[in-house]
Amino acid sequence: xxxxxxxxxxxxxxxxxxxxxxxxxxxxxxxxxxxxxxxxxxxxxxxxxxxxxxxxxxxxxxxxxxxxxxxxxxxxxxxxxxxxxxxxxxxxxxxxxxxxxxxxxxxxxxxxxxxxxxxxxxxxxxxxxxxxxxxxxxxxxxxxxxxxxxxxxxxxxxxxxxxxxxxxxxxxxxxxxxxxxxxxxxxxxxxxxxxxxxxxxxxxxxxxxxxxxxxxxxxxxxxxxxxxxxxxxxxxxxxxxxxxxxxxxxxxxxxxxxxxxxxxxxxxxxxxxxxxxxxxxxxxxxxxxxxxxxxxxxxxxxxxxxxxxxxxxxxx
Amino acid sequence: xxxxxxxxxxxxxxxxxxxxxxxxxxxxxxxxxxxxxxxxxxxxxxxxxxxxxxxxxxxxxxxxxxxxxxxxxxxxxxxxxxxxxxxxxxxxxxxxxxxxxxxxxxxxxxxxxxxxxxxxxxxxxxxxxxxxxxxxxxxxxxxxxxxxxxxxxxxxxxxxxxxxxxxxxxxxxxxxxxxxxxxxxxxxxxxxxxxxxxxxxxxxxxxxxxxxxxxxxxxxxxxxxxxxxxxxxxxxxxxxxxxxxxxxxx
Numbered sequence: 001x002x003x004x005x006x007x008x009x010x011x012x013x014x015x016x017x018x019x020x021x022x023x024x025x026x027x028x029x030x031x032x033x034x035x036x037x038x039x040x041x042x043x044x045x046x047x048x049x050x051x052x053x054x055x056x057x058x059x060x061x062x063x064x065x066x067x068x069x070x071x072x073x074x075x076x077x078x079x080x081x082x083x084x085x086x087x088x089x090x091x092x093x094x095x096x097x098x099x100x101x102x103x104x105x106x107x108x109x110x111x112x113x114x115x116x117x118x119x120x121x122x123x124x125x126x127x128x129x130x131x132x133x134x135x136x137x138x139x140x141x142x143x144x145x146x147x148x149x150x151x152x153x154x155x156x157x158x159x160x161x162x163x164x165x166x167x168x169x170x171x172x173x174x175x176x177x178x179x180x181x182x183x184x185x186x187x188x189x190x191x192x193x194x195x196x197x198x199x200x201x202x203x204x205x206x207x208x209x210x211x212x213x214x215x216x217x218x219x220x221x222x223x224x225x226x227x228x229x230x231x232x233x234x235x236x237x238x239x240x241x242x243x244x245x246x247x248x249x250x251x252x253x254x255x256x257x258x259x260x261x262x263x264x265x266x267x268x269x270x271x272x273x274x275x276x277x278x279x280x281x282x283x284x285x286x287x288x289x290x291x292x293x294x295x296x297x298x299x300x301x302x303x304x305x306x307x308x309x310x311x312x313x314x315x316x
Numbered sequence: 317x318x319x320x321x322x323x324x325x326x327x328x329x330x331x332x333x334x335x336x337x338x339x340x341x342x343x344x345x346x347x348x349x350x351x352x353x354x355x356x357x358x359x360x361x362x363x364x365x366x367x368x369x370x371x372x373x374x375x376x377x378x379x380x381x382x383x384x385x386x387x388x389x390x391x392x393x394x395x396x397x398x399x400x401x402x403x404x405x406x407x408x409x410x411x412x413x414x415x416x417x418x419x420x421x422x423x424x425x426x427x428x429x430x431x432x433x434x435x436x437x438x439x440x441x442x443x444x445x446x447x448x449x450x451x452x453x454x455x456x457x458x459x460x461x462x463x464x465x466x467x468x469x470x471x472x473x474x475x476x477x478x479x480x481x482x483x484x485x486x487x488x489x490x491x492x493x494x495x496x497x498x499x500x501x502x503x504x505x506x507x508x509x510x511x512x513x514x515x516x517x518x519x520x521x522x523x524x525x526x527x528x529x530x531x532x533x534x535x536x537x538x539x540x541x542x543x544x545x546x547x548x549x550x551x552x553x554x555x556x557x558x559x560x561x562x563x564x565x566x
Contacts (some may be wrong), residue, residue, distance in 0.1 A: 050506060110347055182429070183429060186428060186429045186430060186431070187420040187425040187426060187427075187428045187429075187431065188426065188427050188428060188429055190413070190416065190417050191417065191420075191421065191426050192419065193406070193409065193413075193417070194417045194421075195404075197406035197407060197408055197409060198404055198405065198406050198407070199473070200400070200404050201404040201406060201472075203388050203389060204366065204368075204388055204392060204397070204400075204404070205392065205417065205418050205421045205422075205475065205479065206389045206392030206393050206421050206422070206426075206479065207387045207421055207426060211391075212426075235370060303505055
């Protein structure tokens, strides 16, 4: 019964995503907004691989998001005009950085881990902020744009056709999310749940806890780098704010808001976040205070997030 | 060859000497109890065997190999499994999932990303065996965190057994339990020892349990070994009576 419900839920989610560019217009939105939801959802779901399913809080995921974004932007601007290759470079750069930093910090726990991830994140922020002639400094990296994808038999013009770009991002999103779901259902994924549930028990079952947390961190950062790369492509622009600590905070807020114990929770969080940002910020500068209020209410009254509320409703 | 040989281990926490120069030898198939008043250093002693703490001095030899400096997971891989005084399980997962993780890790599948139908079937069958042995079959799909204290304890013991240990360390398996639960756990441990020939070292407070189960008993007091022998010898030992049993009886 429960698996049936889960299947139905999955089908509904994918149908909604497939049709989003159509129904969003009825609600007064536009296609780029849909793409933005996907990008934030991917980033928050990747963070949640670590936060919700391994029980480790990183407050520095913007670093790898930003490295992915700069990797993509700089590849296209300085090296080669190819979107797939640029994305590959972005992922590799972000993941290598995560491998090294993760290895250094994997023995830390709880708030110490979170603090050190912020610190490392800020290191990358200041590098991009200061290194003017390469990264464009505070002004960001301009003078490049995403490149249409040539498949040989056909050409997808993701630059001029936002709908085409949305579906390319959706396809990438589907693969990434599929891989994460697959990993979480594997024996390896269950060892991560074990670590989340009780690190001491996990260790004394013979799970090398640090190694598995490192792997989880790596996987999480790989997909966050991918999200960052897509973010740069979406905006045809990247600036140091993409890897500042408040961006890391956004990912955590999105995951917790949507519900970090559920796989799709962060996507709902991302939708709420992007919509609030878009609508409320057109009315007031202080849209963040509305988000903050909303966040506090959810955390106080529904610690399992928005999806947690919906689930409880469907059970009762 | 002895299964476990603990040679002159000590543990100092600053100026406090928690365990002072204690030695112990456990033979294969033996059930050894470690008893002593609160603060005698029993759990610290256990923690050094399982690798939770490093000893200040001394040596721990398991099956002929010096394991004194191995980290905990490696000791588990060598065959030492343990339970804790305060039950350590995965509370938000079902009993079945708890056991499944243990079985998979023990079978070396912890890094596997995929399981063939055959292996999946083997894992599930082993989980069902463990559920039945622990009397947990009817609670298999409930969250462990919702179960009674006794059932949580059984789950933990079954998880340790899932590792197919060569030595099982049980830290106060009946702590905080009612008479009925104590009886059930005692029966379970007796079955593991007598029928399945598991080698077990057990810390216990409940004297009825200890004298009922143990082949040999070691008595600790204030970090030192006070006596060692069969239950009969320990019951007759005057030093032990004065330091421990006498107090409990009074």
